[in-house]
Amino acid sequence: MSHVRSTDRIALTRRVALLGGTAALLAGPLGRRARAAAGTVVVSNWGGDWNQRTVRFVETPLVESQGLTVVRDLGMEPERKAKLLAERRLRRGSIDVIHLNDSDGFEMMKQDVLADLDRARIPNYADVIPALRKDYFVPWLYSGVVIIYNRDKIKDPPKSYEELWDKKWAGRLGLTNQLYFNYMMMSGLIRGGGMTNVEAGRERLVALKALIQPRLYAAHQQLAAGLATGEVDIALNYKARGLQWMNDGTPLAIQYPQEGAIAVTFGAGSPKRAPNPEAAYVYLNAMLDRKAMAELAAASFYAPANGAAALSPELRETIDFSPTERERLNFPDYAYVARNTAEWLEWWNKTMAR
Known part of the structure; x- marks a missing residue:
């Protein structure tokens, strides 16, 4: 999910259903729902390669082909969440579907932004x-935060998150501001801590910055x-990002941390004030299409x-975790993250991102 200015907005022209296979599709139940949901579906999403894959595997073949126009509102999640919060008291908002991670999804639900979904409308x-x-x-x-390293330069990689607190890695560690909340939970997790031990994690991150001066990047691509x-x-x-970069030719390897990887799930919801909820259901169902998910997994290396x-x-063996690794995944305490994430971001920007 690379950084795209939140003001970027790309509207694609409406594609009218043609003959043949598309006509047959429109005759079925999903096609009838698409016709009922005619018009636009406004999608709030990250930009970059994440959005490119969304367009390629879901939006073009499964949404636009049914006659819906996809309007893309692209940007980083803090700005996109702020927009939804600002619209929650309006009679009608501007977004039909918003892509989020699981923690942000929980936060938006607790903030009375996301609607409960009727699963009967998402077969x-x-x-x-x-x-x-x-x-x-x-x-x-879904995926998890792992240690990714250059296999040509590092023959004895750190086997745990905690082993990164070592002067020998000075200037060699790269972090991205996009994962600030994961790093804060990771730092709280080490030394027998837990996923709600971020206060101790702050101190450890400050120590990490002083010890090895990690390089901070704006986004995954950088x-x-x-x-x-x-x-x-x-x-x-x-892990999915590491596999992508390995596939691109960078000589990398992946180490599963002894503490257990911090898990993340990506998905989407529909705001209560969505202007076109019918179109939102068409879109959400398309996201889970079996063929599309298999193609997306092959291209992105995220587990479906x-x-x-x-x-x-x-x-499946490449992109997923082993049974033992899955048992050791650390899932966030969503309520804890929701209460604290805004303050964490402010702290990160003032303390770590300078």
């Missing part, structure tokens, strides 16, 4: 892994470039939330 929700299901959220992809050029040799990021996605055994 593909039946395929979602039960542990990931939520009333207000369509889970889409961090990827830093690894590719040798500006940094280690990164803390999602749709348990029926047609992944090859080899791909």
Whole structure:
């Protein structure tokens, strides 16, 4: 999810359904819903390669092909969440679907922004892994924060988050501001702490900054470039991102941290004030299409939330975690994150991002 200015807004022209396969599609139940939801579906999403894959595997083949116009409101999640909060008292808002991670989704639900979803109107929700299901959220992809390192330069990589607090990594560690909340939870987790031990985590991050001066990047793409050029040799990021960069040719390897990786799930919801809720349901159902999710997983290396996605055994083994690793995943305390994330971001920007 690379940084795109929140003012960027891309409207695509409406595509009218043609003959043949598209006409057949429009004759079915999903097509009838799309016709009922005619017009635009306004989608709030990250930009960069994340949005490009969303367009390629979901929006163009499964939403626009049905005659809906996708209007994209792209930007980072703090700005996009702030927009929804500002609109929650309006009779009608401006967003139909918003892409979020699981913690932000919980926060927006508690802030009375996201609507509870009628799963009967999302037939593909039946395929979602039960542990990931939520009333207000369509889970889409998941991964975890791991240690990514240059295998040509580092023969004995850190095996835990805590081992990064070592002078030998001075100037070699790359972080991205996008994952500030993950780093704060990670720092609280080490030394036997927990995911709600962020106060101790702050002190450890300050110590990390003083000890090794990690390089901070605005977004994933900039961090990827830093690894590719040798500006940094280690990164803390999602396993899926490490696999993407390996696939691009950077000589990287992945170490699962001894503390257990911090898990993240990405998905979407629909605001209570959505101007076109019918179109939102068409979009949310398309996100969980079995074929689309398999193609998206192959392109992004994120594990799909749709348990029926047609992944090859080899791909599933590559992108997912082993049974032991899954048992050790650390899922956020969503209520705790929701209460604190705004203050965490302010602290990070003042203390770490300078």
